[in-house]
Amino acid sequence: MKTFYITTPIYYPSGKYHIGSAYTTCLCDSVKKYKQLQNYDARFLTGNDEHGQKMAETAKNNGRTPQEHVDYMAELSKELWSTLNIDYDDFIRTTEDRHETVVQEIFEKLLANDDIYLGEYSGHYCVSCEAYFTDTQLIDDNICPDCGRETKILKEETYFLRLSKYANRLLKYIEENPDFIVPESRKNEVVQFIKSGLNDLSVSRTAFDWGVKVKSNPKHVVYVWIDALSNYITALGYGSKNDDLYQKYWVNGDEVVHVVGKDILRFHAIYWPIMLMALDLPLKFKLFAHGWYMMKDGKMSKSKGNVIYPEQLVDAYGLDAFRYYIVRELTYGHDGEFTPEDYIKRINTDLVNDYANLVSRTISMVNKYFDGHVKKVEHNHEYKKHELDLQNTSMSVFGNYQEAMDDFKMAEALSEISALVKRTNKLIDDTFPWDLAKDDSKKDVLESVMYHLLESIRLITILYQPFLLETTPKVFAGLNVEESKKTFGSFKFGEKTAYQVVKKLAHLFPRLDVEKESEKIKEMMDMNKPKEEKREFKMKSEIEYDDFSKLDLVVGHILDALAHPNADKLLVFDVDTGDKVRTIVSGIAKFYDPKDLIDKNVMVVANLKPVKLRGILSEGMILSSEDKDGNLKVIELNNELEPGDKIS
Numbered sequence: 001m002k003t004f005y006i007t008t009p010i011y012y013p014s015g016k017y018h019i020g021s022a023y024t025t026c027l028c029d030s031v032k033k034y035k036q037l038q039n040y041d042a043r044f045l046t047g048n049d050e051h052g053q054k055m056a057e058t059a060k061n062n063g064r065t066p067q068e069h070v071d072y073m074a075e076l077s078k079e080l081w082s083t084l085n086i087d088y089d090d091f092i093r094t095t096e097d098r099h100e101t102v103v104q105e106i107f108e109k110l111l112a113n114d115d116i117y118l119g120e121y122s123g124h125y126c127v128s129c130e131a132y133f134t135d136t137q138l139i140d141d142n143i144c145p146d147c148g149r150e151t152k153i154l155k156e157e158t159y160f161l162r163l164s165k166y167a168n169r170l171l172k173y174i175e176e177n178p179d180f181i182v183p184e185s186r187k188n189e190v191v192q193f194i195k196s197g198l199n200d201l202s203v204s205r206t207a208f209d210w211g212v213k214v215k216s217n218p219k220h221v222v223y224v225w226i227d228a229l230s231n232y233i234t235a236l237g238y239g240s241k242n243d244d245l246y247q248k249y250w251v252n253g254d255e256v257v258h259v260v261g262k263d264i265l266r267f268h269a270i271y272w273p274i275m276l277m278a279l280d281l282p283l284k285f286k287l288f289a290h291g292w293y294m295m296k297d298g299k300m301s302k303s304k305g306n307v308i309y310p311e312q313l314v315d316a317y318g319l320d321a322f323r324y325y326i327v328r329e330l331t332y333g334h335d336g337e338f339t340p341e342d343y344i345k346r347i348n349t350d351l352v353n354d355y356a357n358l359v360s361r362t363i364s365m366v367n368k369y370f371d372g373h374v375k376k377v378e379h380n381h382e383y384k385k386h387e388l389d390l391q392n393t394s395m396s397v398f399g400n401y402q403e404a405m406d407d408f409k410m411a412e413a414l415s416e417i418s419a420l421v422k423r424t425n426k427l428i429d430d431t432f433p434w435d436l437a438k439d440d441s442k443k444d445v446l447e448s449v450m451y452h453l454l455e456s457i458r459l460i461t462i463l464y465q466p467f468l469l470e471t472t473p474k475v476f477a478g479l480n481v482e483e484s485k486k487t488f489g490s491f492k493f494g495e496k497t498a499y500q501v502v503k504k505l506a507h508l509f510p511r512l513d514v515e516k517e518s519e520k521i522k523e524m525m526d527m528n529k530p531k532e533e534k535r536e537f538k539m540k541s542e543i544e545y546d547d548f549s550k551l552d553l554v555v556g557h558i559l560d561a562l563a564h565p566n567a568d569k570l571l572v573f574d575v576d577t578g579d580k581v582r583t584i585v586s587g588i589a590k591f592y593d594p595k596d597l598i599d600k601n602v603m604v605v606a607n608l609k610p611v612k613l614r615g616i617l618s619e620g621m622i623l624s625s626e627d628k629d630g631n632l633k634v635i636e637l638n639n640e641l642e643p644g645d646k647i648s
């Protein structure tokens, strides 16, 4: 039996998981089930990433010790995965002994081989991202390229992993293994990043201690990514007394896949392979980087009141609807948008109108015309061509479905099944069974049509098995399909030669009222908004009025706004500040479509020293507010104010 090992990222248990985390986990679970249908020995790993400064802070904010917090969250996570019927084989937590001791060994091994060395780091550190950035990565000398916040210079003793030493070997590996990173666009991103030059990576911290201690120098803790990435092998027992699973699924395994979101691509495509190379371990895995679920107003965030939790949707519309939607709606590698309307419409169209309707119509016709029993009939009749066409469609759908599934193109695989459902429904429209039933001499023809409908439903249901966990057993039971006819091996018209269907089919999906149900989902999202949460922030030291009065704050009117030609994160504005029209560059591209800001009155710091931001001179600053999650919102002013009006 061929082996298959699939992993989700290990999630940061900082809060309840929303539909974004559920997406990756459901996707991996469906792939596991698909591989099992292909007779693979499939193993699925998920878990939690429990160390780091942020985790310690989250615990503190919740009035718990870090350990209490991660223990509590591990239970919550497992509860969610059980609600979603996720069939993982192992759940790894980075605070477990089996992980921590091996991470220590890994670190010592890298140290002994001189792939890790002790040095001093002095650099621009972004507190929010917990990462250093090089001069070339920074925006305008000190702005973090990832979150747009100011970095500060920090000096600390730290261990480094020699990345540069392995850059060429990694590039060669990527070139020789074109499927190593998919989609292609992500691979190109990685190649470009490596070619732009890899700096050695700081892999330890002394500023906090919630982490795995470096064995030979315990004032250092292992930097969270070295700790986290190792989970994929520590969970298999690598480095422990019993490493059978590691030998089976990794060293001698056939296929290994890490599924990750686009934001953590670099860690998996560069740091992880280099760690493996340095440890002299086989580089077995393939990487699939997917896009993100977004909301109409951008990222999911509690304070925006746009978060929806998987449990809420499962509760209201059932498990299968959720699991279907979540992998159906994001297309390969791209971001997608969750909207309540789409959620309901998707269920109504694909599952209620097409699939459930086909099954219930067919079962009632088979009961009505044949008392529930039909068999394969060899009969050359006028509708044969429609039946043959259906047979051919089913085989091409099967091929396309497998190809799509093998490439992690779930949306495509599911739309292939939908095409077969539609083609099957069309057989009813093509053959008018109710007319055939009126003519006794057409009994054979009618039986053949019914048989084709049932066979096609069986085939469709085989393909739906990795996704519709509760519905497919009900449909198979309704058609009395035996185990051996639920397999990929039996995916062929004519494999099941007779059917005895049930009198009444178990309930599948209810039809939903789009308007009413979308409103209901919106209400759920609103309910998730935190109630008057107290905000805590570190107050800077007190200032005198004179300090404040040094600012020239004025009303500015935005005349034009464009994306910065050389920086994704920046927008360039023409702002009328009364005295003149200024060019102002601002790091808010992530949060705005520039045209939405044209004609707005905003607050401008007019006497800020002009500064070049990625080649464009910025003559001032537009003031924005920042929420708890780091989302920026420009402070908009009353439109009756005049450009140049003083603000004090």
Ligand code: MSP
Residues within 6 Å of the ligand: 008, 009, 010, 011, 012, 013, 019, 020, 021, 023, 024, 049, 228, 229, 231, 259, 260, 261, 262, 263, 264, 291, 292, 293, 294, 300
């Ligand atoms: N702990 C690290 C991963 C370490 S793996 C060795 C981490 N955790 S995370 O909780 O922040 O993110 C976990 C995964 O969830 C990432 O793959 C991330 O891309 C994904 N998602 C977070 N929000 C998402 C959406 N809105 N949509 C889809 N996936 C999303 O990073």
